[in-house]
Amino acid sequence: MRIAFYGSSLVSAYWNGAATYYRGLLRALAARGYEITFYEPDVYDRQKHRDIDSPDWCSVVVYEGTVAALKRAAASAAEADVVIKASGVGFEDDLLLVEVMAAARPAALKIFWDVDAPATLQELRAAPDHPLRRALSSLDLVLTYGGGDPVVRSYRALGACQCVPIYNAVDPETHHRVSEDPRFAAELAFLGNRLPDREARVEAFFLAPAARLGNRRFLLGGAGWHDKPLPANVAYIGHVPTADHNAFNATPHAVLNISRASMAENGFSPATRVFEAAGAGACLITDAWEGIELFLKPGEEVLVARDGQDVVELMRKLTPASAQQIGERALARVLGEHTYAHRAAEVDRVFRDRSSRVEAAE
Template sequence: MRLRFFGSSLVSSYWNGAATYYRGLLKALAAHGVDVVFYEPDAYQRQQHRDIVDPPWARVVVYPATADGWRRALDEAAHDADLLVKASGVGVFDRELEIAVPDAVRPGAACAWWDVDAPATLDAVAANPDDHLRGAVPRYDLVFTYGGGDPVVQAYMALGARACVPIYNAVDPDTHHPVAARDEWRCDLGFLGNRLPDREARVEDFFLDAAARLPAKSFLLGGAGWEDKPVSANVRRLGHVGSVDHNAFFCSSLATLNVNRASMARYGFSPPTRVFEAAGAGACLITDRWEGIDRFLEPEREILVADSGAEVAALLDGLDETRAKSIGAAGRERVLAEHTYAHRARTVLDRLGVPVRPLSLGREAAE
């Protein structure tokens, strides 16, 4: 199968939280013989902040972030695609691409809308009777989503989707695994995430409020955009943390905090990439509460759950290294058994009716 995929970026995680999702999933699909070409615009300085070179399992086409650029890229992609995918949040000319892709598909081929921010997308469509996706979604053969469970599936079917299949985040064991801690990053609680409008208030509550309550403990804030954010004296800011450093970030703290964006927490069933990355690295995870957590990790044994910054502080204050390591090990065991991109790729290919090869989970098979 020839897969041609339009997304934000495969080679850069700079202001691009979906990077590791794309990498893990497309690498796993390529392992089944899928021919992958990834189309990404030259935008937002992502090419100047690459985390990886072009991978051996996909060809990367960087096209100019212009009207002519996306049209030429789409013509090239559609020419031989068996499945032509437009992901949400490419960043430039999204509306134009989303409308054009179904018309560009060659006879006998299929197209899919792949929403990597479904809760936010659906909220935006619900608020705007003239949103272009109301007309575009029914023209795609299939909708895949980054998560969302039944609430997202039902909302997309109500929009006229022919089918909607959640493909959840997962872990690539070859990429995210335990490493040695970095002394300069050692802390009691770390949080890694870019500063975004529908995340900021929740970070204030679950992370910064917890830090203010525990002045004797150390907190590490990673991600772009936090440079001018007021924080207490026990919070250190790292700025952008490239994907190559994620394992060290997770392995250098007693615990790692996950904070869902507001829309994702409201819909539930939308664990972000950080949950699986951190669990794959063996980190002790504390997460804000959202419906569906127990579908992925077992509270109290594989992950800790809090309803507020005060509860995060209480959990952290009562956490010692022995329990943190036990939770981290249990979480890692669970994601390797059930939540790798090898598992996710099989779901995609089964839905498309493409034969799959025997399941291979990667790095952990040799451990």
């Protein structure tokens, strides 16, 4: 089957947290025989910060950030068997949804793929005339980056025919163990862009513990933190290219995952960082959120912190031997149950099941 996928960016992870998710899933779907074309707008300087070349497993079409170019790209949806519009494309999202679905053939599977369900649902509830809300009943399927039953129930209540969470995972070919790199030496490291609904949690779970553990080196990576006051023992290294993520995860004593507030409140939304870290055999400490046990076992495959005090206590107790054991168990768990090959098999099943239902109803 041919897939036309309209998303933020496949070739650039610059201010684009969905890049790893897209790459892992689409690569695994291509391995199952899907022919995929990814359409992305040239916005936010992403093309100036490309971190991969156009892959051989997916055609990439970059269109100008103009309405005319958007409409030309959307018209290509008519050639596909599966048409997917993702959330957060970054240029005229509402118009893109309308144009893409209007161009899709009647027999094509029409899908909205939400990579930030809590934010999207909040927007839809506040706007009864929102283009996506009006379109939900005409779409065949909503797929989400995470969210579990709460998100499924919310989408169904708003009119979606079917909603299925497709969680993050690890691609063993891109995220794996590597040798330690002195650039990333630290007791605890955190990688994440500075975002409004994450900043207070970074202060609580990372910066406050760093201030209390002043004799230990902390490492902060990600865009936007350059003017943030930091404790003296926190080293800020800016944007970390995806090519360095394995070393960033494999080198420190432990790495920290801090969810955005909306993701933590909703639960069942493991970030790509969780699986990147586990794939590199890192000892991961994550903030607490409902559903973590579906992916990693707390206390054995991941350490869970309810607040900054927990982070301090976990760091004081953690030894090199225990950190290594946790990392090894996490790696075994994600390779056994949470690779993008596992997720692609689920997506393939959902696609085929939904297609057969649509055909039977015609």
